[in-house]
Amino acid sequence: MILFSLFRPKIVAIVPAAGIGSRMQLDFPKQYIKIQNRTILEHTLATLLLHPNIVRIIVSLNHQDNYFHKLSISSHPRIISVIGGQKRINSVLAGLKIIKDIDWVIVHDAVRPCLSYQDLEKLISIIKQNPVGGLLARPVSDTIKYSDTKRKKSLSTIYRKNLWHALTPQLFQINILKYCLKKIIKDNISITDEASALEYYGYYPLLVLGGGNNIKITSPEDLSFANFYLKKCNHGE
Numbered sequence: 001m002i003l004f005s006l007f008r009p010k011i012v013a014i015v016p017a018a019g020i021g022s023r024m025q026l027d028f029p030k031q032y033i034k035i036q037n038r039t040i041l042e043h044t045l046a047t048l049l050l051h052p053n054i055v056r057i058i059v060s061l062n063h064q065d066n067y068f069h070k071l072s073i074s075s076h077p078r079i080i081s082v083i084g085g086q087k088r089i090n091s092v093l094a095g096l097k098i099i100k101d102i103d104w105v106i107v108h109d110a111v112r113p114c115l116s117y118q119d120l121e122k123l124i125s126i127i128k129q130n131p132v133g134g135l136l137a138r139p140v141s142d143t144i145k146y147s148d149t150k151r152k153k154s155l156s157t158i159y160r161k162n163l164w165h166a167l168t169p170q171l172f173q174i175n176i177l178k179y180c181l182k183k184i185i186k187d188n189i190s191i192t193d194e195a196s197a198l199e200y201y202g203y204y205p206l207l208v209l210g211g212g213n214n215i216k217i218t219s220p221e222d223l224s225f226a227n228f229y230l231k232k233c234n235h236g237e
């Protein structure tokens with residue numbers, strides 16, 4: 001039992017959900033689109049709630065969000081909300097600021113509702129061998145082109161053997177992530193995921209192979225794939 005709690009410490013999940021979904025082109029944020037009778041955000045939270053090591057989930061909301069508190073899941077005892085920020089990094093930091101007495105944090109996009117429990121568990125199980133943390137990721141399988149500035153001509157082809165798509169969840173020691181994100185803001189560097197902040201200051205998170213179903217819902221065409229994957233997992237496949 002003691003060994004279990006040493007290797008499987010308590011984890012807080014931060015779910016950045018303060019984006020407005022401009023690429024989805026709707027008049028409300030994409031995390032509130034309903035797929036199979038539940039919003040995308042509810043699907044996402046439901047998977048995180050299944051994990052026994054995730055003791056708290058902090059949802060970072062847009063300051064104008066009028067939707068979250070109308071969902072019954074918002075009053076779940078393990079879920080709390082904070083107001084996020086202008087950029088994703090500010091939304092994640094807003095969550096980090098209120099965490100006390102817990103060493104590990106998982107950051108998972110509100111708009112990745114098809115994460116499987118198996119992948120979540122696979123990521124969390126790396127805690128015992130990797131003190132920095134890690135992220136779910138997928139090796140690039142297409143041929144990758146480098147374009148000119150107007151993005152109209154293919155200038156060269158990037159050697160893809162070492163390239164991976166970064167997904168979420170991403171798992172880190174809270175103090176390291178907090179330190180790196182604050183420093184990224186101070187040094188005025190632009191990043192699109194949390195792992196980049198660590199890499200920038202010499203910490204190297206482990207790449208953990210995740211499933212191809214864990215898509216980020218970005219544009220309208222992603223919705224039919226999400227519907228397909230959610231239907232599959234609701235039927236226990």
Ligand SMILES: Nc1ccn([C@@H]2O[C@H](COP(=O)(O)OP(=O)(O)OP(=O)(O)O)[C@@H](O)[C@H]2O)c(=O)n1
Pocket residue numbers: 015016017018019020021022023024031060084085086087088089091092109110111216217218
């Ligand atoms: N200031 C921000 C911006 C983004 N996010 C969150 O980060 C995740 C991934 O971002 P993305 O897909 O880019 O979402 P949006 O910013 O909403 O979309 P868009 O870039 O199309 O406007 C989403 O869950 C989004 O809500 C956030 O919490 N705070």
Ligand SMILES: C[C@](O)(CO)[C@H](O)COP(=O)(O)O
Pocket residue numbers: 088109165166167168192193194216218
């Ligand atoms: C964090 C992320 O989902 C990993 O793939 C991604 O980087 C978010 O990027 P976006 O440009 O904000 O969609």
